[in-house]
Amino acid sequence: MSEQNPKWVDDLKKVHDRLQVDETFKAELRRSLIEEGQSYPQTRRSRRPQDKRKQKYIAWGAAAAVVAIVVLLWNLLPVQDMPRVNAADLRLKLQFNTVQQLGQETSVAMAMDQDVTYYAIPTEGVYRQHGVSYEQIVTGKVSELAISPDGKRLAYVDGRELHIWEADTKQTKRVLEAPVPLGELAWSPDGKQVAYVRHDPATDTLWEAQLSSGEQHYLTKGSSLSYFPNEEKILYARQEQIYTLDLESGTEKLWGDGYSPVISPDGKYVLYVRKDGGDPQLEDAWVSDLDRQTEQKITHNRPMDAWEDGQPKEGEYQSSYSLEGLVWNTDGQSIAMYQVTETNVEWRQLVRYTLAEREAGPEEVVGQAVEALIYRDERHAHDFFSYDPGYLKGTSPRQVGYTIVNTATEANGKAVVTAKIDYSYQFPYYKVETYQFTLTRGNDGYLIDNMEETDSIRISDWNGEMVTTTEDDQRDQLIFPLEQVPVDSGWTHVGFGNIVYRESDHGRTIWFLVKQQQGDHYRMRLMRYNWDKGTFKSLGTLDGVTESSMMIIDEAEQWAAIDVSLGEEKRDIAVLSLKGADASPVYLSDKLQGPGNYEDIGTRLWKGKSLSFYVEWNRRDVFFNYSADTDTTQNK
Template sequence: MNDEKQWNETVERLRRGLPVNEELKQELRESLLQEHNMKGKRGSSSIDTVKRHRSRWKFGALAIAIAGLCLFSTLWLSQRDTDKVEAASLHLFDQFSFDQQLGRENSAGMAEYEGTIYLPLNEDGLYVLSSSEYNKLIDGNINFVRVSPDGTQLVYVQEGSLYLYNIADESSRLLLLGGSDYGLLETPAWSPDGRNIMFVSRTQLKNEIDRETESSQGQIYELSLDNGTVRSIVKGQYPSYVAGQNGLFFERDHQIIYRDLKRGEEKVLDSGRYPAVSNDGSYVAYIKSQGDPVLEDVWIADTNFNTKKQMTQNELADAWENGELVEGKQQARYTFEQPTWSHDDQRLFVYKVFHTNTVFKKLVRFQIAASKPGPEDIVAGSIKALIYRDEEFAHTFFNYDPGYLKGTSPRQIGYRILGNGEVDGKTYVDAETYLSYLDPYYEIDKVRYVVTDTPTGYKISDMLQLDNITVAVWGDAAYRVVEGEKQGDPLMELKDIPHKGTWENGKLWSLLHVEEDHTLWFTVTRASGDQSELGLLRYDMESKQFTEVCTIEGASSSYLLQLDDTRQNVAISTELNGKPDLVIYHLPDHKMTILSEQIMGVKPKEVYTRFWNHGKLIFYADMDGREVFFSFDPQSGEVSAN
């Protein structure tokens, strides 16, 4: 009996200390059952004989089992380590703010699956953003959604009840009614096998004063989709299953807790809120508060508690109370809510909340990488942040306060990394940024960025002006500009532009200067009777020759011109048929694409450009009062969610 107990305790200790490959475990189970059934058919030794010899072979097998388990563990961990690193080695590689996409509502509880984003918008419904589509799936007050592990279903919260949405047939059904039995239902989470859903039940609050007390008193339940039964799990909120384990992360009393669902044992990981486990069970992301005044940041830890890392760097800013600035007091620049992993665990979505004269949210997408962003990545990231008009984020790339970074007009519309090197032991990156705005104006700003390696990654420590080339229109002519003043003779004049048949040239609009081949690209309006069109032309400043590139019928003006790096595609922001639109002209085959016509679902009212990014044009469209970002690939002709 003691031998039996010792054997069981030893195996249990081994089992708890090793990760489990569930697929292999199932295969072994099926194999053993099959072997057992075969032996049953063939017959076996007598039961008495088996009992006499059991104690002999059990401890001999123990050594074999330990060796086998250790070998299995080594193989499993080696396989896992080829794909994953410890949380302490992770880095935020890039950030994209969906601030304009959220529009007038405060969104919450979004989800993502293989590039498709599901956006619950309070009081308005659930929207889907996928490839070329932006559409409303469901009407109503929806504030949380999660996608099933196989991507075929959504569980969402509407008015405190749980619903299930089938993506294939676009049907919804009530899963669990919120009310007297369970109170308001919140934050559902799918089990890795898709057969169960955890959710939080909370009694309805009467006032905001009770909210903090009540937040620690939520009750976590588990709903079986197989038979509809509901079982109580534990006090807490924001449950998140752990793939490969019979375990759960959740929040209680501002602590991140892991619970073994089989044994009921709990372990506190850290102080924090909103735990979110990656889909492969490797990491848990959460929000942690530190300092006085309190600063919230995004942290990521290994689910086995080995390491953890602070991923964001919040800052202090002027404090606000009741919409008024408070002199001499500071607060966190923002707070964070509800981190959510992408389906492939390579991106992390987080709500960033600003508390100033008004409270507003940005949905932010972080790119997670095992490699540290290099100096060129940091410089490119700072410029792209300004192109997205996110000056607050652009400042995070600096280890000093760079002041105003031209986040408005003239605004950045593109960039190019020119090279990098080292001088006097200092690393630098040279880059040129392209700026423009509505009045015919184009600027090439060449800057040397001095980059320093810091404990939190590379940071820009200085900026040195290398060169500045500016071209602008005065009256009916284009001039070089220095410090806001036109210089010398005109580079080009409206009167010299060739006429096209009976069409009369009107006004010079957008400008684009290509330094390498000494050309100016520009648009000019034309009229013939009651008809209008927009001509795109190229002017060679050395040969003094004009070349007609293309004509956009029905266009009455234009705002920006942008060439991609290959010089094969030009984006023309124009007023087309009475509304702002984007036209892409592919120079080699003379193909014209109107981007408003490529977006499926809700039809855009207006379309605007951002920049060419690695061969794709990033742009956004006004759809139902929200500005939604897309990218266009001129090679495939496809529009997709950015």
């Protein structure tokens, strides 16, 4: 006989269903209630004496006391039910792949707890990224990760061992050692059990470990277990089909075709993988309502030339990638997964999606496509086109920024977006190309149907002269020679550094670096040139800097970010205000906390007042955001 909830629980559920709640606040409230509830003795209903059930209501009652008066008052008010958001109606925004060199992703599993991310790197252990910090918290050959619902404990697999790392104490405890290798992990909603996959010789099996006692027991055959947040059930996969298992009755039911299911933290949706049955079979990630009413395909896999044993197979095709490591953020607002491509080497990409509040408009779609190219993610850029646009990613020079000029709507309903795309590279060179993008709105939102270049300008250093160049890189118009640039007293000009060009209603402006020398001392001076008036203005200086390899300026023209060399070995990013001649640079290496010296560092993109940049540690690129106005750094 099913157990009935107390009336106040039903009343509280009605309030929950009717109120619009900020998701961040909701996650924090859920976490605080779990922590409070854990001070009371609770275990799974199916594994405790019946006379202890009252303890559950005591814990619930204590946690709900603070909102009891709200429940009573709310029941007196006329309310309307909040509409259900089906999986088919979710708006999932694909993020760029934050890897400087695609395929360089070295992690094999990850976990997300709001703005904290954990990465498992088999040869090194586990890294935790938060704010300016990228720290190694665990050593070993770690292959699987799972973060607890309250975000305070991390379960991980090291070979045949299951461990728990405590965020508060930074201590690790071994939970068990199995006779066979272990696989995927999942936390129970109350944080008292961890389920895991055992790779037994005959088949994969699912087990559950009680963390307080260390007791382990068998659940069923299968893999990729996920708990229902509000029921005594699990979801799991077996032979490319997904099942539910009632942990009280032992009843097993078919949920649907697919594998690797992961239930969202709020229990509304399931993220999983399914094959299309074609030739070659293409597997894609889907998100479905837990009750299977609606669903939508997230990824869009495509055939590619086949490979076998490191060699191409002539005339045959394979899936562009397979999918691994599907995961929800604990706040329910983002998901992530690995796309793995097998050619003569294995290429891994970690891709992320966020839940968007609205459908992306034409300007946003164009911006996302260009940003994907700036982040060197050609595959992601193609997702914004209704056709195959061919190779788009610049190399030398490459895309470094963009400006949306305007948007118009044609009589046939198509949107036309005019945008300027900036290109640069390590030498004193800058190019701005103007494009018209034509977009049509379909079932998947706006997609680009056509892009056409309408104008361009190129500015370069030509043997000590700042000039425009032609499309075939021939010298064109002289803008000014180096000798015309004002010289600081006691210094001499050695040559030009990087260039940025902007054109607006206020006129044409060139920012450029000039190399200066005084005896054995070197530095670089940032200058601004008003092309229409023919005037120069001195900005900040970079003492001790011998070379620059890239400079990008934010859209509001308040800050410059410059990739610099401080001697032969030291690379850094200097952020310099454009407001005056006496501005001092901020070096981003001073803001970082990481595992020793980094191999590389570089700018990527100004987005508003936030600078995205990467740091390479141990062959892995870690992306951060630096807020110039508030002087804070955050992980991406």
